[in-house]
Amino acid sequence: MADLFIKQSKQYAVGRPGYPEKLFQFIASKTASHDLAWDVGTGSGQAVRSLAGIFKNVVATDTSQEQLECAPKLPNVRYEHTPPVLSIPEIEQKLAPKSSVDLVTIAQALHWFDLPSFYQQMKWVLKKPNGVIAAWCYTLPRVNNSVDTVFDRFYANDVEPYWDPARKLVDNKYKTIDFPFEPVSGEDNTGPFEFATERLMDLDDLFTYIRSWSAYQTAKEKGVELLKDDVMGAFKQAWNADGGDGQKAVIYPINLRIGRVGN
Ligand SMILES: C[S@@+](CC[C@H](N)C(=O)[O-])C[C@H]1O[C@@H](n2cnc3c(N)ncnc32)[C@H](O)[C@@H]1O
Numbered sequence: 123m124a125d126l127f128i129k130q131s132k133q134y135a136v137g138r139p140g141y142p143e144k145l146f147q148f149i150a151s152k153t154a155s156h157d158l159a160w161d162v163g164t165g166s167g168q169a170v171r172s173l174a175g176i177f178k179n180v181v182a183t184d185t186s187q188e189q190l191e192c193a194p195k196l197p198n199v200r201y202e203h204t205p206p207v208l209s210i211p212e213i214e215q216k217l218a219p220k221s222s223v224d225l226v227t228i229a230q231a232l233h234w235f236d237l238p239s240f241y242q243q244m245k246w247v248l249k250k251p252n253g254v255i256a257a258w259c260y261t262l263p264r265v266n267n268s269v270d271t272v273f274d275r276f277y278a279n280d281v282e283p284y285w286d287p288a289r290k291l292v293d294n295k296y297k298t299i300d301f302p303f304e305p306v307s308g309e310d311n312t313g314p315f316e317f318a319t320e321r322l323m324d325l326d327d328l329f330t331y332i333r334s335w336s337a338y339q340t341a342k343e344k345g346v347e348l349l350k351d352d353v354m355g356a357f358k359q360a361w362n363a364d365g366g367d368g369q370k371a372v373i374y375p376i377n378l379r380i381g382r383v384g385n
Contacts, residue, residue, distance in 0.1 A: 135166035135192035137327070137334035139260065139374050141229065145317045146172040149380060152306035153224045154252040160223050162240075163231025164201070167193030173227065174199050181217055207239050210246055223247045228257040232379075233291040237300050248383040255303055258378040259292045260319065263331070265372050268360040276357075280348055284337035295377040303381025314377035323372045325361045329354065 146169075150156060159173045164182035166189050173180045180199045184190050187203045202216055214220065226244050228235070244255055262277060264270055291299045296314050305311055321327075329349055332338055341348045361367065 133330055134189065134334045137330040137332075138165070138168055138230075139263075139319045139321050139331075140168055141172065141258075141376065142317060142319050143172060145258070145319075145376065145378065146176060148315070148317075149225065149227070149254065149256045149378075150176045152256075152308070152380060152382070153254045154249070155224050158218060158223050159225040159227060160218060160247070161227045161229070163228055163234065164193060165189045165229075165231070167199075167201075169227055169229040170194060170196065170199055173225075177224065183217065207236055208243060210243065213243055213247055218247050220246055221249050221253070223253055224249060225253070226255045228255075230259050230292075232257040232296075232299065233259065233288040234286075241300075241302060245383050250383055251385045252307075253383045254306055254380065255383065256378060256380045257296070257299075257301070258317070258376050259296050260374040260376045261292060261295060263323075263328070263372045263374050265328075265361075265370055266364060268363040269357070269370075272356050272360040276348075276353060280353065281335070281337050281341075284341040284344075284346070284348070286336065286340075289337070295375075296379050297377075299379065301379045301381060304384045306380055306382050309380070312381040313379045315380065317376040317378060319374045319376060321372050321374070322369045324369045325358060325367075328357070328361075328372070 156177050157179065159177040159180045161169050161173060161180060161182040164170060164184050167182060170180060170182050171194055174196045178198060181202065182193065182199055183202045183204045185204060185206050190201045190203055193201060226248060248255065262273055265273070301312050303312055332349060338348055361370070
């Protein structure tokens with residue numbers, strides 16, 4: 123799985139959205155202290171800059187060295203290349219001691235993980251009882267009626283066969299993902315809580331985003347170009363339908379699951 127993110131790591135770094143400060147402020151308001159955060163499946167560090175502004179230290183890990191090489195270098199962030207499943211001794215030696223982490227974040231990546239072993243490790247490394255785990259995903263970007271119609275048709279008809287089955291968890295906005303944690307203070311459930319991130323994008327940016335999908339990479343490996351001329355033509359017509367062919371405000375809806383480890 124992780125291999126799918128290696129080949130398009132440069133596209134990934136420019137093609138993917140960042141996340142709003144509101145999201146990080148909400149999450150950070152639920153942790154008892156702000157000493158250490160661990161961003162798992164960090165990719166090219168889409169969540170790292172904001173975490174580094176709030177937490178004294180950040181560890182950011184990924185199974186793809188190529189992704190990590192595209193991540194921002196910051197004085198209080200340590201990047202580590204890891205295998206897909208870590209053992210407790212590996213965590214202890216390379217990443218963090220037992221019960222030492224205030225916050226684990228997983229941005230657009232939890233659906234790729236082996237959840238039972240991952241959760242066991244997170245319960246070991248998080249501070250007890252108030253260490254927080256926050257995992258979010260974003261669904262299809264929304265532009266306007268005409269672009270959204272073309273995008274939804276493309277996603278359902280052309281792209282669907284090339285997604286890993288785990289993508290369904292994202293389509294379901296993480297409502298159905300296993301998340302065995304207690305509600306954080308001030309909340310009576312673990313979400314999903316809704317946020318949104320906005321980017322100014324032109325049509326080429328939208329195509330770069332599509333090329334950063336694992337499904338795009340899978341299709342390409344099977345000899346299928348998803349962004350064929352007719353598809354790009356339909357997107358172009360829809361993009362220009364409002365009379366503007368330049369940048370537009372594009373919204374990515376975000377769904378957050380957040381919980382604390384308990385005792
Ligand atoms: C869709 S990307 C998300 C990257 C980034 N967090 C973001 O918000 O855009 C998923 C990332 O998870 C990484 N990944 C996949 N399986 C992993 C695992 N078991 N442990 C750590 N990282 C993993 C991939 O290499 C990839 O960089």
